[in-house]
Amino acid sequence: MPHTEIEGHRLSLSNLDKVLYPATGFTKGEAIHFYASIAGTLLPHLDGRPLSFLRFPDGVEGQRFFTKHVPRGTPDWVTVHEITVASKTPMHQVFLQDEASLVWAANLAALELHTPQWRVDRQGMADRLVFDLDPGEGADILDCRTVASWLRDRSAEDGVTLLPKTSGSKGLHLLAPIERRDALDVSAYAKQLAREAEDALPDLAVSKMSKDLRSGKVFVDWSQNNAAKTTAAPYTLRAKERPTVSTPVTWDELDAADSADDLVFVTADLPPRLKSYGDLLAPLLTGPGSKGGSVRARLPKAQ
Structure with a gap:
């Protein structure tokens, strides 16, 4: 051995x-x-x-x-x-x-x-906000992109900067560095924005967890902000047909993608991407409890 x-x-x-x-x-x-x-x-x-x-x-x-x-x-x-x-x-x-x-x-x-x-x-005090955009049957990551853009603009109104990464599976993850808040409060805020996305994009976004509502739509999963839930880490492998990786991307890359395949990254893609872009999720590492000192977003209370 x-x-x-x-x-x-x-x-x-x-x-x-x-x-x-x-x-x-x-x-x-x-x-x-x-x-x-x-x-x-x-x-x-x-x-x-x-x-x-x-x-x-x-x-x-x-x-x-x-x-x-x-x-x-x-x-x-x-x-x-x-x-x-x-x-x-x-x-x-x-x-x-x-x-x-x-x-x-x-x-x-x-x-x-x-x-x-x-x-x-x-423990239980979240320093990140996350949305998991999961396309149902008949939808794909390009549909997730449309919902992601809406969430980016809406969250910016609250001073929250969302950063995208591929899930490494079918969808997108959006993350933001935030001031530490009880996970219950963060989950409530994420749920509110998910419902707003559903109201704004009724033909595309769904905030309810029932799988029979997801056909042709994108489920805005807000529940991964719960203290008991977890999300695929940045740069983790995923257990799919190919060795895909949950990969940070730029908003420009999302906008430029012509097909879902343009947003699939495997292990061989990561070294050149890191050389070109560095860590696109580095803002998640700054602020209280980590190295660096930039200001993190203070989430407003959910309405």
Whole structure:
């Protein structure tokens, strides 16, 4: 079994040739290499946030394992904290705070990394606002773009700057850095804007969760602001046919896209994008509780 040493920690790497994405032949070794190569950009977005993993030890077509508790055999140098919010009883979760921990998780075939909108030092107090735009049958990411543009302009009226990224699946995520607020307040604000989007774009946007309302429309999922919910992290792999990545994009890129395929990014696309654009979601990392000091938006109370 091959080994590697990262930051003074010795890791055993297993089954590096195992194909995790059969349609493309993408292997576990390639997944590990991808995460190691973008660690410097990804890790700040995971800093202080408990991880929920989606593991695929037999590949994306095999059984998946949702892992929220600390996996058996976790090395003692991996950061673990007790989580008391959004759970009836305290639990312990993993925090990926360094490259060694990230590679350790990738070696478990933890392809998807999901985090809440709050950090462990202030559990349940969100420092990010998120909208998950999910297209129903007959709609696509270009329809999400129309709804996203409306939400961008509406939120700007409240001094909130939304930043887009692809979900890595079918839709878009919109995130904004905010002053820390109770997740219940943030969720209420997001729900209000989702309802306003539905009123403004009745043929395209829907704010209700019922799936039978989504055909040909875009569900504006405001619920991921709930303290118990998580969202796919920036730059995480997604378990789709190809090794797609949840990728930050510019509003100009969204506007210029002629087809849904123009907004699909795989692992090979990320290094040149990072070289050209840097981290487009860097504004999420500034303000209280993180490095930097720019002002975060103060959300108004929901009406």
